[in-house]
Amino acid sequence: MFFREFSESPEKLIKNGRPLFGTYSGNISKLDIKGVKKPFGIIPVPPVFTNIAIRSHLILSFNAGDYIGQVCFFDAKLFGYAELVYWNKNTNLKYAYNTFTGPRKRLVPKNLQRGIAVSFKKARYLRISWDRQKNRFSLLVNMKGDSLRPDTRAHFSCTAQEMTDLVTVMPAPTLRRCSATLVSFFPLRGALSTVKSSEIKAMEQTDGMALMTINRSYYKLHARFNTLTATGMHNGKKIALFLATSSIDSKDTNKCNPNTLFLNGEMTLLPQVFVTHPFGMDKTWNIQDTENMVDLTFSPVSENLRKMNTVIFRTIYHTIYGTFEGTLLTKDGESISVKNLSGIIQTTMLRL
Numbered sequence: 001m002f003f004r005e006f007s008e009s010p011e012k013l014i015k016n017g018r019p020l021f022g023t024y025s026g027n028i029s030k031l032d033i034k035g036v037k038k039p040f041g042i043i044p045v046p047p048v049f050t051n052i053a054i055r056s057h058l059i060l061s062f063n064a065g066d067y068i069g070q071v072c073f074f075d076a077k078l079f080g081y082a083e084l085v086y087w088n089k090n091t092n093l094k095y096a097y098n099t100f101t102g103p104r105k106r107l108v109p110k111n112l113q114r115g116i117a118v119s120f121k122k123a124r125y126l127r128i129s130w131d132r133q134k135n136r137f138s139l140l141v142n143m144k145g146d147s148l149r150p151d152t153r154a155h156f157s158c159t160a161q162e163m164t165d166l167v168t169v170m171p172a173p174t175l176r177r178c179s180a181t182l183v184s185f186f187p188l189r190g191a192l193s194t195v196k197s198s199e200i201k202a203m204e205q206t207d208g209m210a211l212m213t214i215n216r217s218y219y220k221l222h223a224r225f226n227t228l229t230a231t232g233m234h235n236g237k238k239i240a241l242f243l244a245t246s247s248i249d250s251k252d253t254n255k256c257n258p259n260t261l262f263l264n265g266e267m268t269l270l271p272q273v274f275v276t277h278p279f280g281m282d283k284t285w286n287i288q289d290t291e292n293m294v295d296l297t298f299s300p301v302s303e304n305l306r307k308m309n310t311v312i313f314r315t316i317y318h319t320i321y322g323t324f325e326g327t328l329l330t331k332d333g334e335s336i337s338v339k340n341l342s343g344i345i346q347t348t349m350l351r352l
Contacts, residue, residue, distance in 0.1 A: 002291035004269045013169050019178035020169060021256055023269060027165040030110045031180050033216050039177045052077060056108040056216040058117050060128060060139065061229040061344055062156065064208025066090055067192055068342050070319060071126060071139065073117045075107035082119040082126050084141060085304045087321045089342065095152060096304045097143040099124035108214060112182060135160045145196060156190030164265050168258045171250035172217050179217035179248060181258040185240045186210055211240050223247050223350050226275050228287065230324050230343030234336055237264045243273050243287065261328055268331040270294055281318060296326035298345060316349040
């Protein structure tokens, strides 16, 4: 049976110009991968130029009451992008909002003890903030609608001590470069309301769950990413699943990857997975590994497609809501059969 141990969290992820590859439980002070020596070959290039190749993104997937959705921040230094997509699980109605930001120092924070990711536009206001010392985490949404979409307002929060954290540092794809990922699972409590004309649909304060991931990587000019998240209940226990694959993964990601199963706060590290959709993205997806710990199918319900083309970049975002079915195996050998487990798959293509 597959097994991978946690390591003691280091003070910094880069030491003497070399990444400290590994899997670390608990939260570290900063998710910072700057300072790697010669990440793009033997030619000496000043860090001020190699650091420009570092891209970061923050994805928060939430499942509360009648709604499931995802908040996404992407930070490429030259530009930033923020998006909210959510669905009503009863009607499958989709609502999507997005906004761009110009060049800025940082959109996705490095500081994991106290940070804020925010889109400041009044019509597209998104804010995710946390303060570990004051034991606070919050998500605030204020989106102005149009003829097709209602105004959306939401506020969710939790205490930071309820957050279960995992940090991984892995080659991307060679030992010269690295990719660092924080995965955090926690309960949420809050409400979401929509306003269209004079009609107000307000959800009462309710309990939910969330998975937040922050990733920083040395990107290639052409990169692809798949992230799979699922949250729900299993036999009275809270369950959450995070799986990821990308074009910058190393050859042997079993040694280090962010794939994790959370069951009532207990973490099970999972092996490398293979994600396929042989009949199209709108048909059944297959998610499997070689260690018999992950054997799932994903049935899409609704998709949000976003394409962006400019002079300096091209991106394609597929955000797909659906349900997972199949079997998962915990580190203790417990087999978990899931059915109609709500989740979201996001597949991204970026070309600079």
